[in-house]
Amino acid sequence: MNLLALLDLASVFVFALTGALVASRQQLDIVGFIFIACLTAMGGGTARDVLLQRDEVFWIANPIYVAVAGTAAVLVFFTAHKLESRMRTIIWLDALAVAIAVPVGVGVARSLGAEWPVLLMMGMVTACLGGLARDVVCNEVPLILKARDLYATAALAGAAANILVYEVVASRPFAALAAGLVTFGLRAGSISLGWRAPGYRHEPPRS
Template sequence: MTATYALDLAAVFVFALSGALVASRQQLDPVGFGFVACLTAVGGGTVRDVLLDRNPVFWIADPIYILAALLAAALVFLIAPQLESRYSAIRWLDAVALSTAVVAGISAAHEAGQSPMIVTIMGMITGCFGGLMRDVVCNDVPLVLRHGELYVTAALAGSITSALLALIIPDPLIYLSAGAAATFVVRGGSLLFGWKLPNYRHRPPRQ
């Protein structure tokens, strides 16, 4: 089992959990749960594989990813009523999934022999696009665009950390773990302490 395979599988399962929790807030039926969970789970990795020209796309080559996403959807369908705060659970599950997916994208780009810049971009795409698709389909304001949510910033921090560290210490266990940790710390800080970047404020031109 390669690092990319293991990371992709972990990211798929956790992202599917977050997608299914969103489906529970929308009060969807079991098919809706499965659809949203799968879209969230494989969306970012699909975009990554298309851009990296990996053929076939990871979940087509191995349908176990879809089965894992459907298992997560079924699990949430059964236990969602027992969750006291679904939104809080969604955000923390999403933080874990983001951290895992970012390094899955980084690992795939490294295996493809890409430059540090492309490695960084692939980490961000893998981490962010599944959640973006989920929120758009469910008619929510995407987490990646909400003011005060360090989401893309967290993915960028983790991707840069991993890409740069790989140049110094070419040990996948070290640079992937560091990337996941950096992503989770920034995202977790945003959730716990309200960390945020300053937003643009329009200033009328002087007369």
Template sequence: MTFLQGLDLTAVFIFGLTGALAASRAQLDIVGFVFLACLTAVGGGTLRDVVMGRDTVFWVAEPLMILSATAAAVLVFFTAHLLESRLRALEWLDALALAVAVPAGVGLALSMNAPWVVVAIMGVATGTFGGLMRDVVCNELPLILKKGELYATAALIGAVVALTGVALGLSSSLALLVCGLSTFALRAGSLLFGWCLPVYRSRPPRH
């Protein structure tokens, strides 16, 4: 298994946990758990692979990805009741998954010699699209759209950090490591300290 495949597998498992936690909050059956876990786990990577024109989508080429997401669903089905706050656990696991999936997207785009703008977009898409699909299916406001939260912003800055590292001569592996750490630090800061972007506030028109 290559380094990038390892990143994909790790992201799939952790995102699968978040999908299953969302299913537990919606009180679904085991099939619902598996569906939401798999949807969340492979959504971002599937979008990335289709847009980048890969011959085979990553989870089709390596079915272990789907099995990993399924295992995550079963694990959460039998243990979710032990958590004090499933929403808080979901948010932190999602932050961890984001920090793995963004480097996976960036790494693949770099390996295909994509332009820097595309590399950044693929990092954000890989990290956020699965969670977006999960939240939409569960009729929740997607994390990516919550007021001011550093979510897509954390993913974008992480991708830019990786691009900067490569431009400065870092190895791709080290650049992706710094990318993941930067992404997680920003997302964790948003969860712990309320770091956020300014939001639009309507004002009465001036006469």
């Protein structure tokens, strides 16, 4: 199994944990846990593969991803009550999952010969859409839309770091590492230190 596949499995597992934790906040049954976990874990990658017109969507080509997401859901179903703060755990696990997913999205697009604007978009799509779907379906305020938190911005910066490092050293592992570190670093700074992106400020039209 290559690096890209390992990272994809890791992002699926961690995203599935967040999905199941959100399901626990909604007090869903075990089937609901598994559904939300799979939606979260595979939503971004599914959108990526459809947009890139891959031969098969990744989890259809290899159902091990469904098994991994389901296992994470069952694990959370029996252990979520032991967590002191499920919301804080969701936020940090989500940050980790985004940091793993960004280099996966860029890597998949690169393997198909995509140009750099597509690499940027696929890094963001893979990292952000699953969590957005999770929060919308569970009637939670999407993490990506909370205030001006560095979320999509962190994913974009991570994808850009991947592209730049790959151009310099032509090493996919180093590029993936750079993407993960930049994404997680910005997201962690936003969570812990209150880093924010500049927001739109409305000014009344001049008379």
